[in-house]
Amino acid sequence: MRSSLNKKNLEVKIGGMRLKNPIMTASGTAGYGEELSAFYDISRLGAIVLKGISLKPWQGNPPPRITETPCGMINSIGLQNVGLKTFLKEKLPFVKKKSDVPVIANILGNTTGEYAKLARSLDGEVEGIEINVSCPNVKKGGMAFGLDKKAFGKLVGRVRGDIKKSVMIVKLSPGAQDIAEFALAAQEEGADAVSLINTIPAMAIDINTRRPLIKNVIGGLSGPAIKPIALRMVYQAARAVKIPVIGMGGITTGQDAVEFILAGATAVAVGTATFINPSAPLEVLEGIEAYMSIHGVKGVAELIGGAVTGCS
Ligand SMILES: Cc1cc2nc3c(=O)[nH]c(=O)nc-3n(C[C@H](O)[C@H](O)[C@H](O)COP(=O)(O)O)c2cc1C
Numbered sequence: 001m002r003s004s005l006n007k008k009n010l011e012v013k014i015g016g017m018r019l020k021n022p023i024m025t026a027s028g029t030a031g032y033g034e035e036l037s038a039f040y041d042i043s044r045l046g047a048i049v050l051k052g053i054s055l056k057p058w059q060g061n062p063p064p065r066i067t068e069t070p071c072g073m074i075n076s077i078g079l080q081n082v083g084l085k086t087f088l089k090e091k092l093p094f095v096k097k098k099s100d101v102p103v104i105a106n107i108l109g110n111t112t113g114e115y116a117k118l119a120r121s122l123d124g125e126v127e128g129i130e131i132n133v134s135c136p137n138v139k140k141g142g143m144a145f146g147l148d149k150k151a152f153g154k155l156v157g158r159v160r161g162d163i164k165k166s167v168m169i170v171k172l173s174p175g176a177q178d179i180a181e182f183a184l185a186a187q188e189e190g191a192d193a194v195s196l197i198n199t200i201p202a203m204a205i206d207i208n209t210r211r212p213l214i215k216n217v218i219g220g221l222s223g224p225a226i227k228p229i230a231l232r233m234v235y236q237a238a239r240a241v242k243i244p245v246i247g248m249g250g251i252t253t254g255q256d257a258v259e260f261i262l263a264g265a266t267a268v269a270v271g272t273a274t275f276i277n278p279s280a281p282l283e284v285l286e287g288i289e290a291y292m293s294i295h296g297v298k299g300v301a302e303l304i305g306g307a308v309t310g311c312s
Helices: 083-098 112-122 149-162 179-188 224-240 254-262 280-294
Strands: 012-014 017-019 023-025 048-053 066-069 072-075 103-107 128-132 167-171 193-196 200-202 219-222 245-248 267-270
Touching: 023 280, 048 083, 048 128, 066 219, 072 224, 083 103, 083 112, 103 112, 103 167, 112 128, 112 149, 128 149, 149 167, 149 179, 179 193, 179 224, 193 224, 219 224, 224 245, 224 254, 245 254, 254 267, 254 280, 267 280
Parallel strands: 023 048, 023 267, 048 103, 103 128, 128 167, 167 193, 193 245, 245 267
Antiparallel strands: 012 017, 066 072, 072 219, 200 219
16 A cells, blocks of 8 residues: 655654654564564664663563563563673664664663663764663662653753764653653753653453463553553643654554654654564554545644644
């Protein structure tokens, strides 16, 4: 289903980063680009967001760490990753060679200093750096940075000073009571964009064994089950800030993506849908193009934040 629309009309800007279309992968659901490139040309995406990386390799949580739920999945991978050194030496060169679109690294840490070191090492090596603030702050009793306004502001402000060349994106935590407040704080501390939502804490129980289906008991829910919540949060964040918002959470079709864009997202990321259909990001893109053709929309920019208030 390819439309006759000029591709240029799909272009969006995130800080200084020009995306030929608004579709990204969601961190952790597309590896480091290797797996997806076996299915399609990843240069067709607007940008590639890679799996989160820490300074040193992380082992992740013990299995079972994934379970299916109605309209979604729960994961407790525990941010397993190869660490910065291997990332720079092996993973990043591969994805850069395979694609000519912006590459966005996703970083995670347990202290402000760890995030800052990662940011310094990656600055200029990738077009964008997405900061996952949903990790526990070990120096402050383990509360996630994204839930503690003071720690959050300090983290974003500190990392801002270390990112001079790449676009800085702050990935907000959906556990925040007032998401608009955190989006605004990110903007005030100098973020170029915010992205949301990350997974929502959830659990599932096998009634026959009477055991949780996830070894860690609680994991993160993603997929269509969280879409209406994500859409609401994107709407609230987008109304609060002037910087671009990247929306994600259950996006599976072009219609889902258009909803997020109308709610205020400049770009969208496709995550869990990729596990069912690796080509989902491209199908979402084609769905947006089809919508634009049907509704006579000349550019994605026309749609951003275009939802009218009041019910239909
Ligand atoms: C298996 C898995 C791994 C993930 N790993 C990361 C990660 O490393 N860093 C991050 O910021 N978000 C991570 N996420 C969250 C996704 O990027 C995304 O925010 C969330 O899943 C909602 O989008 P979706 O419903 O389209 O999957 C992960 C999600 C899943 C399902």
